[in-house]
Amino acid sequence: MRKVILSLVFVSLVMVSCAEDDTADIIINDNSVTNNNNGNGNTQGETIYLSGTYVVDLTLESINQYILNGPMIMASGTTLTIPAGMTIEALAAGSDVYLAIAQGAKIVANGNASNPIVFTSNSNTPEAGDWGGLILLGKAPINSVTAGATATSEIGSLPYGGGDATDNSGSLQYVRVEYSGGKADGQSENNGFSFYGVGSGTIVQYVQMFEGLDDGFEFFGGTVNVDFLSAVNAQDDSIDWTEGYVGTITNAYVKHGADHDKGIEADGFNTDIGNNSLPIFWSNPTIENLTIVGLGSANSSEAIRLRAGTRVTITNAVVNGYNEGIDIDGDTIDNPTGEGVTSDITNIIDITFIDVITKLKNDTGVSFTEVDLISGDGNGTGTDYATWGAGWTVE
Numbered sequence: 001m002r003k004v005i006l007s008l009v010f011v012s013l014v015m016v017s018c019a020e021d022d023t024a025d026i027i028i029n030d031n032s033v034t035n036n037n038n039g040n041g042n043t044q045g046e047t048i049y050l051s052g053t054y055v056v057d058l059t060l061e062s063i064n065q066y067i068l069n070g071p072m073i074m075a076s077g078t079t080l081t082i083p084a085g086m087t088i089e090a091l092a093a094g095s096d097v098y099l100a101i102a103q104g105a106k107i108v109a110n111g112n113a114s115n116p117i118v119f120t121s122n123s124n125t126p127e128a129g130d131w132g133g134l135i136l137l138g139k140a141p142i143n144s145v146t147a148g149a150t151a152t153s154e155i156g157s158l159p160y161g162g163g164d165a166t167d168n169s170g171s172l173q174y175v176r177v178e179y180s181g182g183k184a185d186g187q188s189e190n191n192g193f194s195f196y197g198v199g200s201g202t203i204v205q206y207v208q209m210f211e212g213l214d215d216g217f218e219f220f221g222g223t224v225n226v227d228f229l230s231a232v233n234a235q236d237d238s239i240d241w242t243e244g245y246v247g248t249i250t251n252a253y254v255k256h257g258a259d260h261d262k263g264i265e266a267d268g269f270n271t272d273i274g275n276n277s278l279p280i281f282w283s284n285p286t287i288e289n290l291t292i293v294g295l296g297s298a299n300s301s302e303a304i305r306l307r308a309g310t311r312v313t314i315t316n317a318v319v320n321g322y323n324e325g326i327d328i329d330g331d332t333i334d335n336p337t338g339e340g341v342t343s344d345i346t347n348i349i350d351i352t353f354i355d356v357i358t359k360l361k362n363d364t365g366v367s368f369t370e371v372d373l374i375s376g377d378g379n380g381t382g383t384d385y386a387t388w389g390a391g392w393t394v395e
Contacts, residue, residue, distance in 0.1 A: 050088075050099075054078055060086060067122055068097050068131065071156060076104030079170070085115030089122035090131035094182035095190055098132025100156050101169055103139055103197075111174030113206075116392040121179040128235055129213030132190035133180035139167040140199035142221030143244030143277035144270050151243075151273075153196050153220075154189065160196035165223045167199025174206040174392050181213030181235070191215040192234070198224040200247065208393045209234060216254075219245040219285075220270075226250070230385070230393050233257035237265040238292075241283050241310070244269065248286040253385040255293045255395065262302050263292035263319075268309030268337065275309070284311040284345065291382035294321035297355045302327045311340035313347050318382030320354040326373070330364040338366025341373050350376035 045063045051070030058074070059081040060066055068090040074080045080101065082088070090097045099119070101107045111117040121130035137153060139162035144151050150159040177192040192209030193216070200223040208230035209216035216231030221243035229252040231238035238254040254263045268282035269275035275282070294300030303322040306312060307329035319325045326348070330337030340346035341364075351374060353359050359377075360370045370377070 054080070057081070060088075062086060065089070067091060068099060069093075071096060071098055071100065073100045073102055073156065073158070074105040074107065076102055079106045079108060082107070082109040082117055084111040084117065084174070087118045087120060089120055092121045092123035092126070092130035092179075094129065095132050095155065097182070098135060098155060098190060100135040100158060101137065102158055103137050103150075103160060103162075106168065106170035107136070107172065108170050109172050109175050111392070113174060113391045116174040116176050116206075119175070119177045119180075123179075126179040126211075128179055128211045128233070129182045130179040132182050133192050133194060133212070134175075134177050135190075135194045135196065136169045136198050136202070137196040138162075138169045138198035138202065138222055138224070139164040140197045140222040140224070141165060141244060141277075142197045143275050143281055144221070144273040145276055146278055151197075153194075155194070158196075161221060162197065164199055166201045167197075168201030169198050171203040172205070172207055173203065176208040176210060176392070176394070177212070178210045178394075179212070180209065181215070183213065189214040189236075191218045191240075192231070193217045194220070195222055195224050196220045198222040200225055206388070206392065208232065209238075210394050211257075212236075215240045218242075219247065221245055223247050226252075228388050229253070230389055231255070232393070232395050233260070235259040235261070237262045239264045240266070241285060242267040242270045242308070243283070244277065244281055245283045245285055248288065249290075251289045251383040251388060252287065253291050253383055253389060256295055256300060258295070260300070262305045263294070264304045266304075266306050266310045266312060268307075268311065268335070271308050282309045282311050282340070287312065287314040288316060289383040290314060290317040291385060292317070292319050292322075296321045297323050297357045303356075305329065306337055306346070308335050309337050309340070311345045313349070314351070315349045316382065317348065317351040317380045318354065319351065319356055321356075323357050324361050325353050325356045325359045327361045328364050330366070332365045336366075338362065338364030338368060341368045342366055346373065348374045350379040352378055352380040352382070
């Protein structure tokens with residue numbers, strides 16, 4: 001297939017500042033039908049490379065093949081539209097290859113069960129960490145800054161956060177991210193899906209991370225709700241939240257491979273930055289219909305770790321194959337995770353433990369028992385992944 005790189009120069013282009021991940025190398029790629037018809041009026045598929053900052057809307061065409069070959073940023077006011085059934089390959093070059101939807105931009109990636117949208121490595125032998133991942137940045141509240149202010153993302157140094165809880169970053173439906181999680185350095189790591197201050201106006205349904213080097217899904221504050229989430233073979237945490245995340249995750253399935261960390265690792269605030277919101281608020285999401293599958297009680301450590309003051313309500317869960325089911329860490333001063341239990345804010349309702357040695361480990365310095373946290377022990381059925389995950393997920 002003939003390869004082309006077609007560039008347009010826009011007078012209105014605003015250059016982004018150079019970060020450690022080389023986002024200042026700006027390429028504006030034109031994938032319009034006009035420029036890809038070989039001059040004879042009959043469109044023919046092309047291989048088109050995507051990178052740089054886009055200041056106009058971009059609609060990908062099913063006839064073409066697209067390859068991410070660097071940081072790709074959709075600037076505020078633009079919309080990226082991806083058709084159902086499209087596979088977008090990413091150059092296997094690590095952390096500097098990613099797609100970011102900036103504050104004020106939107107992505108419309110609506111696949112279906114028969115035609116999911118897939119982001120994957122272009123390597124012939126793909127591995128976790130081949131490329132970065134998918135990043136959405138919104139204007140919803142975060143607790144790492146004062147009310148209404150913005151923070152800066154680990155990857156790309158892009159702003160996120162604000163005061164619009166209902167902010168809309170677009171729509172993701174039946175989207176799979178594979179072989180992601182390339183690391184820029186020890187502190188800056190890509191995930192499969194990174195949601196930075198994303199608002200509840202954003203639609204996220206039927207999404208999967210498969211074979212990632214870092215977290216599957218990480219929520220940096222925000223209010224976005226996710227329905228039908230699958231994380232398979234995340235080498236770090238499958239679901240991670242921090243900075244005051246308060247959305248709802250409904251129907252979540254986690255399956256661990258040989259290399260993994262926690263099924264859920266949850267922080268009330270970013271301990272590297274601090275809880276700087278006024279008034280102070282904590283992460284406090286709701287999780288409904290959750291299944292976490294480990295490698296057996298002799299091989300998997302913790303399924304759920306709650307720390308740094310996070311609160312949470314988990315309803316209808318199954319934890320299968322872990323040494324510890326739930327580990328709660330904190331203290332009585334700056335990290336009051338246990339206070340969430342004693343104040344009846346953190347609750348786990350209807351949960352079943354299978355091949356779990358220790359159901360609850362309390363490392364908070366606050367005294368409470370299993371029955372203070374858990375009601376309906378043995379009543380959980382988890383999520384029906386065999387039904388809703390059929391046809392579009394991989395394992």
